[in-house]
Amino acid sequence: MIIGCPKEIKNNENRVALTPGGAMALIKRGHTVYVQSSAGKGSGYSDEEYEAAGANILPTIEDVYAIAETIVKVKEPIEKEYSLVRDGQFLFTYFHFASSRPLTEAMLKSNSICLAYETVEDRNGKLPLLVPMSEVAGRMSIQNGAKFLEKPSGGLGILLGGVPGVKPAKVLILGGGVVGIQAAKMAAGLGANVILMDINLDRLRELENVLPANVTTVYSSEYNIRKELSTVDLIIGAVLIPGAKAPSLITRDMLSEMRDGAVIVDVAVDQGGCIETCKPTTHEDPTFVVDGIVHYCVANMPGAVPYTSTIALTNATLPYLMRIADHGWEKACADDPGLAKGLNVVKGEIVYGPVAEAFA
Secondary structure, three states: OEEEEOOOOOOOOOOOOOOHHHHHHHHHOOOEEEEEOOOOHHHOOOHHHHHHOOOEEEOOHHHHHHHOOEEEOOOOOOHHHHOOOOOOOEEEEOOOHHHOHHHHHHHHHHOOEEEEHHHOOOOOOOOOOOHHHHHHHHHHHHHHHHHHOOHHHOOOOOOOOOEOOEOOOEEEEEOOOHHHHHHHHHHHHOOOEEEEEEOOHHHHHHHHHHOOOOEEEEEOOHHHHHHHHOOOOEEEEOOOOOOOOOOOOEOHHHHHHOOOOOEEEEHHHHHOOOEOOOOOEOOOOOEEEEOOEEEEOEOOHHHHOHHHHHHHHHHHHHHHHHHHHHHOHHHHHHHOHHHHOOEEEEOOEEOOHHHHHHOO
């Protein structure tokens, strides 16, 4: 199979979908790999390292799309790439279709096959290709939240962990999945008082047993969320419904119950956000203020730590990519129902229910 790895061109996206080691593994199995020049630079990999692994370097993104049967990426194609996607081409990346009608319509029009990392499932029904980036984003949500709580960044001027004689910040985490637990561990480790909410009581029981004493688990409801808003300093949106748009757990009117300078970090922004006032931002311009509340809604948060993120992502995606390359996407998906759940768009048709439902 001919596999192409283009350079990511989304704002400040420094990750790359394939490391030199990943390229070498594919080449040793008889496949041909093309990598766009400088695609790995942001993650610390030179063109020479890819060439030493046996990959071919192409100068432009157009060249990569034109020659490859399979395109492997980190983020969804952006508008500049829509016209490059070819009829029958296979794309393997994060898509988050439910949050973007233009992207969905463009991929339908292209007659390509789109397999989304975020909806692939393992035998236990978990999301193995979403987990590594969720782990990164969960930890980064606290780092960024702590930064934007600082006064020069527009925040309340509160140190997350406080100091002796001064109480720590209060952090509310909405969602007890991978993002939520990583955020809770980071916030608790820094000494904050943490409230973690979820609607799954079994999950709350599990978390109660493994998280530190300064994390309190609470059943998630509008009433319980509103009770916390007047005293909360930092909110982390960590809700996930696989492949579907996230529900709005905090609405515009609820912001008036919060203190000016409080911070919201919506990690669910890729799936439309779980805060009504959320809109995607970039690393270049990461925040905006609504009703006095600082919103951080960067849609590719792990792109800020590309060395860590690229290795973590490739560790998870490469085994799947090798199976797809060895057997073709149809047989690979037929042999693995969990991989087949990653299929979102196939030759002009939406084949994943939550995406179809998102657009009625």
